[in-house]
Each structure stands twice: as C-alpha cells, then as structure tokens.
Amino acid sequence: MSTGYPTPSSWPTSVQTSFGTSKKTGVDFSVLVDEIERLTQQAKSKIGNIRSKGSAMSIGDMFDLQMAMNKLQQFSEMSTSVISAMNTSVNSMARNVKG
Secondary structure (H helix, E strand, O other): OOOOOOOOOOEEEEEEEEEEOEEEEOOOHHHHHHHHHHHHHHHHHHHHHHHHHHHHHHHHHHHHHHHHHHHHHHHHHHHHHHHHHHHHHHHHHHHHHHH
C-alpha cells in the first residue's frame, strides 16, 4: 500500500565533489521541503473550505482538518529530526578529525 510520500531510499543526493582521494556527498532536502509545502497547502485548503461553509461545517470536516494538521506536524517533526541527526553526526566526525 503506497502512502504517496517519498521514501528515504528515493531521496537523491545532490552534491558530489571530490577533494584529492576523499569524496563528499550531500542530501537533497528539497524532497522534505516540497512535501511540507504540499501538506501546508492541503491544510490551508481544508481551512478555507471550513471557513466558506461558516456555521454549516460538519464534524467530518473538522476530523479531516485534524488529520491533515497531524500529518503536517508529524512530517515537520520528522524533517527536523533528520536534519538534527545529520548535523550531530557531521559535528561528531569533525570533532574526531581534529584529534
């Protein structure tokens, strides 16, 4: 069953350069940013639909909005965790190289 979300294995590496014998690669974070922007637009659209209905909104609309906001929050949190983990690992490698 496909969720429609990109999987980590499909995230492309964006930068590949070489310095002497060492090769450096980077991760293309545009996949994360694009997905967060898509989920943000989806939530805004649901808010606009609820606003246009005024007092005629249903419980289903509210649950739908809650689910969209939950997906956005989880994806934003996951993206922050991934970037933080990468930053921590790079800092750790840099600290070990100094010695």
